[in-house]
Amino acid sequence: MTQRTLADWLSYLEQLHPTAIDMGLDRSREVAGRLGLGRPASRVVTVTGTNGKGSTCAFLAALLGEQEQRVGVYSSPHLLRYNERVLIDGVEASDEALCEAFAAVEAARGEISLTYFEMGTLAAFWLFERANLDAVVLEVGLGGRLDAVNLIDSDVAVVTSIGIDHADWLGDTRESVAFEKAGIFRAGKPAVCGDLEPPTPILEQARKLGSPLVLRGRDFDLALGEGDWHWRGRSSTGEALSLHNLPLLDLPMENAALALQVYALLGLPWQREQLVAALQRTRVTGRLDRRTVQWHGEERHLLLDVGHNPHAAQYLASRLRAAPPKGVRHAVFGLLADKDLDGVLEPVLGLVQDWAVAPLPTGRSRPAAELEAALQARGAQVSCHGDIAAALVAQCDAAGTDDEILVFGSFYSVADALEWLAKAAQ
Numbered sequence: 001m002t003q004r005t006l007a008d009w010l011s012y013l014e015q016l017h018p019t020a021i022d023m024g025l026d027r028s029r030e031v032a033g034r035l036g037l038g039r040p041a042s043r044v045v046t047v048t049g050t051n052g053k054g055s056t057c058a059f060l061a062a063l064l065g066e067q068e069q070r071v072g073v074y075s076s077p078h079l080l081r082y083n084e085r086v087l088i089d090g091v092e093a094s095d096e097a098l099c100e101a102f103a104a105v106e107a108a109r110g111e112i113s114l115t116y117f118e119m120g121t122l123a124a125f126w127l128f129e130r131a132n133l134d135a136v137v138l139e140v141g142l143g144g145r146l147d148a149v150n151l152i153d154s155d156v157a158v159v160t161s162i163g164i165d166h167a168d169w170l171g172d173t174r175e176s177v178a179f180e181k182a183g184i185f186r187a188g189k190p191a192v193c194g195d196l197e198p199p200t201p202i203l204e205q206a207r208k209l210g211s212p213l214v215l216r217g218r219d220f221d222l223a224l225g226e227g228d229w230h231w232r233g234r235s236s237t238g239e240a241l242s243l244h245n246l247p248l249l250d251l252p253m254e255n256a257a258l259a260l261q262v263y264a265l266l267g268l269p270w271q272r273e274q275l276v277a278a279l280q281r282t283r284v285t286g287r288l289d290r291r292t293v294q295w296h297g298e299e300r301h302l303l304l305d306v307g308h309n310p311h312a313a314q315y316l317a318s319r320l321r322a323a324p325p326k327g328v329r330h331a332v333f334g335l336l337a338d339k340d341l342d343g344v345l346e347p348v349l350g351l352v353q354d355w356a357v358a359p360l361p362t363g364r365s366r367p368a369a370e371l372e373a374a375l376q377a378r379g380a381q382v383s384c385h386g387d388i389a390a391a392l393v394a395q396c397d398a399a400g401t402d403d404e405i406l407v408f409g410s411f412y413s414v415a416d417a418l419e420w421l422a423k424a425a426q
Contacts, residue, residue, distance in 0.1 A: 006095040009102045010082055010116075017115040023146040028118045032125065032151055034108040040072065040128035041136040043266055044152055048140035048181045049160025051312045052194065052258070055251045056160050057137045058284045059259035065090065066278040067268050069134040074124040074149070076117065076141050079286055079306075079415045086124045088131050093124075101126045117141050121148040135266075145183020156262050157184045157191040157211070160255065162199060163311035175199045185211045190236075190265050192220075194258040214261060222257040229253050233261040235270070243272060249279060250288055252315065286414040288319060293424050295396045301325070304417055305408045308335065310343030316408065317347035327402030328353040330395045334388055334413040337366040341374055344409065352406065354381040354398070356391035360412035388416035 064071045078084040083092035101123035138149045182205035185191045192214040206213035220233030231243045289304040307316045331352040357371035368384045375382040385391040395405045407417045
């Protein structure tokens with residue numbers, strides 16, 4: 001039989017299970033046992049949250065890497081290549097490695113049906129175990145309690161923020177979402193929460209398990225200055241730690257502060273110069289991601305952000321207010337049908353002068369006509385386009401060199417923009 005390519009495997013995985021999402025750990029646990037999977041590294045951190053998971057994981061991986069730790073990171077979703085989901089020492093897993101891992105999981109699963117995400121998670125664990133890693137950072141895909149990532153007992157459990165998203169699976173209250181996310185806590189192991197108002201289930205689960213709970217605003221925090229920021233927290237032994245006059249970052253400083261606190265609990269060297277260097281070199285594609293493209297001999301300035309729920313939109317709006325363009329701000333916008341359209345639009349509405357909306361390349365997309373109607377009802381200037389690329393062309397034509405083009409609303413929006421940028425640069 002001809003060996004499967006990565007594209008073949010991914011197509012196969014999409015058809016393997018009756019539903020794309022099927023919450024529960026029993027299937028994955030059984031297959032993990034057949035594979036003989038144990039802990040993927042001596043240090044494991046699991047990260048969940050409504051927003052901020054990706055940048056928190058990236059900051060933490062950079063901090064660990066600065067100490068010459070061999071680090072694996074598992075995250076989702078990807079933007080352009082599935083390989084982005086599995087990083088070892090900052091390098092994407094190769095097609096060959098992923099194919100080998102999928103083949104191993106496929107051979108072990110036998111009669112057990114696994115979802116796309118479950119197969120990918122077990123494949124990542126399989127690769128990590130064979131890489132002789134010092135630390136692994138695992139990003140939860142959905143919720144926490146019943147997510148396949150939760151098969152692994154972590155040394156530190158992290159909750160970045162708690163908002164309403166994926167309501168069909170996690171419930172439509174912050175309390176129900178918090179209950180699912182607190183499911184990654186482990187008895188006697190520290191849990192760190194970056195939400196300034198943690199719902200009761202976070203506190204109750206930590207108390208029930210005897211998990212030392214480290215809270216932002218109480219045990220660690222940050223303060224923003226005019227041109228710098230400051231951090232305070234505590235070590236694994238409870239010793240007070242602080243860092244002052246830190247250089248400002250492009251990514252959310254709240255998530256950098258959270259990553260610093262997690263790092264402080266891992267018992268590794270605490271050296272200001274190395275910590276600052278790690279934070280400054282951290283980048284996450286598609287998150288407050290500034291790009292410049294040449295357009296008919298002139299520069300066009302783009303800001304890409306994958307924010308797709310009200311909490312993310314509120315944070316994005318705060319960053320937009322803090323850094324207005326010299327000219328005007330245009331937007332390219334697409335949204336999935338199951339997202340809160342009103343909650344995403346309202347925070348950003350007054351910060352954008354005109355909008356170009358488009359459908360996303362998925363059956364889950366909200367029709368562009370609905371986006372157009374919602375914006376027109378709010379008195380916004382809006383045009384409708386066949387896809388994100390066409391919307392980008394229109395906004396590049398409309399913009400000047402002092403303007404900014406904001407692309408947001410979904411991972412799909414940013415992925416399409418990145419593909420368009422790659423072609424425009426050729």
